[in-house]
Amino acid sequence: MTNPPNPEKVREEISEFLRNRYGNQVAVTDVDLNIPHEGTATTQSSLFEQIDFTLKPTELEEYLRQYVLHQEEAVEILATKICTHFHRRKWELDHPDRETSAGQIKSNILMIGPTGVGKTYLVKLIADKIGVPFVKGDATKFSETGYVGGDVEDLVRSLVREAKGDMKLAEYGIIYVDEIDKIASSGNLVGPDVSRSGVQRALLKLMEETEVDLRTPHDLASQMEAVIETQRTGRAERKKVSTRNMLFLVSGAFSGLADIIRRRLAKGTMGFRRDEDLPRGDQDVLRRVTTTDLMEYGFESEFVGRLPVIAQLHELGETALYDVLTNAHSAVTRGKMRDFAAYGVELSFDDDALKEIARRAYQARIGARGLMTVMERSLIRFEKLLPTSGVRKLHVTRDLILEPERVALEILASDGVAVFQRKFLERSGLVLEFPKESVTWVRENLGGEPARIADRLAEMFQNYEYGMKLAGVQSQKVTPDMLADPDVFLDRMIKKAYEEKGNPGGEVH
Ligand SMILES: Nc1ncnc2c1ncn2[C@@H]1O[C@H](COP(=O)(O)OP(=O)(O)OP(=O)(O)O)[C@@H](O)[C@H]1O
Numbered sequence: 043m044t045n046p047p048n049p050e051k052v053r054e055e056i057s058e059f060l061r062n063r064y065g066n067q068v069a070v071t072d073v074d075l076n077i078p079h080e081g082t083a084t085t086q087s088s089l090f091e092q093i094d095f096t097l098k099p100t101e102l103e104e105y106l107r108q109y110v111l112h113q114e115e116a117v118e119i120l121a122t123k124i125c126t127h128f129h130r131r132k133w134e135l136d137h138p139d140r141e142t143s144a145g146q147i148k149s150n151i152l153m154i155g156p157t158g159v160g161k162t163y164l165v166k167l168i169a170d171k172i173g174v175p176f177v178k179g180d181a182t183k184f185s186e187t188g189y190v191g192g193d194v195e196d197l198v199r200s201l202v203r204e205a206k207g208d209m210k211l212a213e214y215g216i217i218y219v220d221e222i223d224k225i226a227s228s229g230n231l232v233g234p235d236v237s238r239s240g241v242q243r244a245l246l247k248l249m250e251e252t253e254v255d256l257r258t259p260h261d262l263a264s265q266m267e268a269v270i271e272t273q274r275t276g277r278a279e280r281k282k283v284s285t286r287n288m289l290f291l292v293s294g295a296f297s298g299l300a301d302i303i304r305r306r307l308a309k310g311t312m313g314f315r316r317d318e319d320l321p322r323g324d325q326d327v328l329r330r331v332t333t334t335d336l337m338e339y340g341f342e343s344e345f346v347g348r349l350p351v352i353a354q355l356h357e358l359g360e361t362a363l364y365d366v367l368t369n370a371h372s373a374v375t376r377g378k379m380r381d382f383a384a385y386g387v388e389l390s391f392d393d394d395a396l397k398e399i400a401r402r403a404y405q406a407r408i409g410a411r412g413l414m415t416v417m418e419r420s421l422i423r424f425e426k427l428l429p430t431s432g433v434r435k436l437h438v439t440r441d442l443i444l445e446p447e448r449v450a451l452e453i454l455a456s457d458g459v460a461v462f463q464r465k466f467l468e469r470s471g472l473v474l475e476f477p478k479e480s481v482t483w484v485r486e487n488l489g490g491e492p493a494r495i496a497d498r499l500a501e502m503f504q505n506y507e508y509g510m511k512l513a514g515v516q517s518q519k520v521t522p523d524m525l526a527d528p529d530v531f532l533d534r535m536i537k538k539a540y541e542e543k544g545n546p547g548g549e550v551h
């Protein structure tokens with residue numbers, strides 16, 4: 043579909059739908075499908091009850107710092123600008139008579155930073171704290187199929203859904219669009235330029251101020267709902283949402299942007315400064331970003347103009363990742379502890395293990411997300427096997443992170459032996475001792491099915507209760523030789539006992 047269907051067409055389709063479903067009993071009356079824009083029910087006071095407008099920048103900053111580590115600059119900028127945004131909205135609601143704010147530019151924010159360093163996390167935390175609805179979209183997902191800007195406008199519709207239909211609240215929501223660098227229109231990107239600048243323009247319209255119809259023209263169901271609603275209540279309900287007070291945040295990794303800035307800086311220095319004075323690392327270079335750099339990167343000047351605030355997020359180094367991991371709010375360690383607790387296994391971590399996880403996560407270069415990846419990769423075997431074992435505590439060591447397979451087998455072999463020993467003792471009152479080398483034998487020979495070690499030992503030693511009683515043996519040391527052929531060993535034990543003492547077992551037969 044390239045254009046929205048006209049109301050006539052929609053009406054026809056609805057009529058047909060109703061005819062097919064209900065025969066001729068139900069018909070569509072001649073209502074106007076271009077529903078007029080009317081006032082809304084939610085009052086200002088209910089809005090203030092829901093949005094924490096009293097929050098001050100330093101308070102929000104302090105709150106965020108508990109969660110988001112090593113991004114002081116971005117935290118400061120976001121906390122301040124977002125607080126100001128909401129205080130401004132409040133001020134405007136309180137002073138409706140003051141001069142119109144036509145032409146005002148909101149403090150929409152551009153975040154530049156690599157993957158997994160806290161961009162989405164920050165926005166989510168802020169939206170939760172302030173109590174406004176929040177939606178996240180991905181710029182790469184916006185196509186201009188359907189009708190121009192339709193997919194972009196869907197963000198606003200999702201915001202209303204997030205606000206559970208409270209349109210007034212939705213109008214104060216936060217829209218966050220990630221991968222914005224992918225809709226830059228030049229550079230070495232694939233795909234048609236036209237569509238990318240088209241998406242920029244559609245987004246621009248939202249960021250500026252526009253009204254979005256909650257009923258998509260191509261959605262027959264919502265059009266039908268409108269007709270039925272109007273028939274029922276006799277009036278057309280307001281279904282348009284203004285983006286005037288919404289806050290927009292966009293972000294991207296902007297690979298290649300540093301080079302653009304570097305080139306500009308190098309040009310500007312001719313004759314003035316020496317090369318050595320220029321910033322070198324990408325992080326430092328990006329700090330110097332200007333609107334012209336972003337335009338050269340492929341953004342229209344109007345688009346960049348709607349993003350007056352730029353916050354830079356940095357790559358997280360090894361120690362930063364360690365801090366994230368050991369932070370009291372770390373979802374990674376706490377999440378994993380809960381996963382294991384769900385099976386009744388208590389998980390704890392050695393500090394060296396956490397350092398190793400951070401080191402490996404850093405190598406993955408996917409920011410804090412790498413922590414999760416490393417954690418999962420190291421613990422997956424334990425997560426699978428411990429629930430069926432007798433192990434109820436797991437202390438994660440550096441060794442475990444380095445060689446999870448080996449350590450898992452070690453733990454499970456010892457556990458399998460212990461479970462078997464305990465069951466054997468409980469049933470027979472007899473003791474089978476397993477010296478270290480025998481546990482090693484178990485690991486090496488029965489490790490193929492680690493979850494079944496105790497059962498396999500029970501099978502191998504099934505004649506031992508009877509045999510040991512016959513031989514009058516209370517406690518037997520299990521050697522690796524014995525493990526290799528338990529029955530032969532048992533025969534020998536019984537024979538030997540008989541040779542030595544006649545019938546040593548007394549009554550036992
Ligand atoms: N600076 C940080 N401090 C604490 N935790 C962090 C930080 N950065 C990331 N995390 C953790 O990593 C997870 C992933 O980060 P987030 O979703 O914010 O990445 P992102 O920057 O949005 O990356 P992308 O560009 O790939 O979307 C967060 O949910 C959070 O648990």
Ligand SMILES: [Mg+2]
Nearest residue numbers: 161162163220
């Ligand atoms: Mg993200």
